[in-house]
Amino acid sequence: MNPLDILQSFGGVARTSALLDAGISRRELRRFPSSVRQPKRGVYAAEGCHPGYFKAIMANAVLTCASAAEEYGLWLRMSPAVPHLAANHGHEPSSAVRHRGLRFPAQARLPIASLADTVIHALICLPASQSVPIATSALARGLSAEQIEHELRARRLGPALKAFRLVNTLVESEPEAEAWVILLALARRLGVSVVAQAMIPGLGRVDFLVAGWLIVEIDGVAFHSSRDSVRRDRARDNTASLLGYARLRYVPEVVWREPDRLASEVEAVLTGRLRVPKN
Known part of the structure; x- marks a missing residue:
């Protein structure tokens, strides 16, 4: 070479x-x-x-949090507007989100924080709607949940630990992980159960089952890409109704852009009233 x-x-x-x-x-x-x-x-x-690598090396730092999550291919809805950099010094540029506390060796060849530090910084820095999908996909890649929980507890990072405990490794996509955060908060407030990837006899697996009778599905990117998929979805909807289940379906854009709508509509079905989200 x-x-x-x-x-x-x-x-x-x-x-x-x-x-x-x-x-x-x-x-x-x-x-x-x-x-x-x-x-x-x-x-x-x-x-x-690579502009991110250039900025990191010039700052004697490494990419972390959302910037490193993108490099690792973790579940990230959108690229960060500015790089997230971490170093054990205080000289990162002002045009970056600064992180402290690198606890594990960074990658050997590239200026990217370890997977563990990436997840920990995301849990500290980002809202749960963004950090939980990152952590969920990192665990699916083999990251130890015990290792992350130990670090968060040892560093007394209570809010980050609270977000990490929302992770559910059963969800299968980024929008499902965000929907899980929304539905779990709603279920706890209403005092009902929510199960991810629930198996229903006679119907099969569904994304979420709320209160034991409300199915919530998050359609994938290829939703209704063919007449066969339309027929299958309609058949499942009809089977669900015949079995006595209510069903709501959402495209990922609703989860990302209208989370209050998702929560209010699920609550409306559960309680029989509609709470209109504030503009």
């Missing part, structure tokens, strides 16, 4: 020490083409390099 390809394998930006460890000689560093610049001593950046 030639030196430029090695640099590109780091996302187009890397420290001198990392490039030397990767097998590039100091003579080869001096022969990089003009498209590779040195924005500061000890850093090489190719044209079009």
